[in-house]
Amino acid sequence: MTISPDDMVFVELGPISLNATVVTTWMLMAVLVVTAWLVTRRLSTQAQISRWQNLLEVLVAGMRDQISAVSQQAPGRYLPFIGTLFVFILTANLLNLVPGITPPTASLSTTTALALCVFLAVPVFGIARDGVVAYLKQYLRPTPLMLPFNLIGEISRTIALAVRLYGNIMSGTVIVGILLSLVPFFFPVLMQLLGLITGVIQAYIFAILAMVYIASASAAQKADDQREQTAERQTLDTHQSEHHSDG
């Protein structure tokens, strides 16, 4: 029994081997790109829209809502990255239901690559927003003593992101595989339905966590500023009300 689609090697060219993970990922990318291209080729602003356009509109509008709710910022800058992550992981997880295909997210290589994308995107978005100095300064918050812990946190959350997605999807595949040899036909189907829920939730969680990590740096700074401002305003208010009660 193979635990990872990495072990199913199709072609071996010297050091490079073409395994099931890579092939499925490429097929998935092709399907996504072609579908998106076909749908967005003929967009209409009429009241009557095609059902595919409707699907994409719901998806994009939903992602924009979620991003702006989580980050408290305009979603436009983050939508391409977060949206791509969500759509890719969602469709990859749903491949669980297609017979003969192991989802690419059931391989630790794929999820590590995705987590590394998030790991790199955090400083890229942070520096683009606040500049290098302001971004690096947030590692010294709340005190410079916290620097090693901030660095450890940065690395451990990347590992957690990769292992969480991998573990959830791999567990679904492996458990269905084990159950098929014990109680075939009915019970594995129920576990696959559970895998459907898990897949959608994990895709959502991966995208939301990526957004939280990206937004947290600038959000922390903004929250500090706001707290100072409200504190000043409150002291002003109390002074004024004291004056009023005196007069």
Place this chain on the structure above:
Amino acid sequence: MDSTTLVAVISIFTAGITIAVGAIGPALGEGRAVAQALQAIAQQPDESGTITRTLFVGLAMIESTAIYCFVVAMILIFANPFWTQLSSATGG
């Protein structure tokens, strides 16, 4: 008992213990989190969107500890490095 059998026995036993103990903590934690979230939704139905989103993200965080244990158990059973080393050394 030769060393190969010993590795097999300890691996299987540890895999079971790992997932058993590793499931207890997250189960208690998730139960508490869901109970609190339901209470919060009952008190403030208007905020259910925010509460649900935060709940899901928190549940994923809690659940990942159980997932780590599961991954370790799976490695012990299906991809045990010591087992592979021993079986290749004895030529079996």
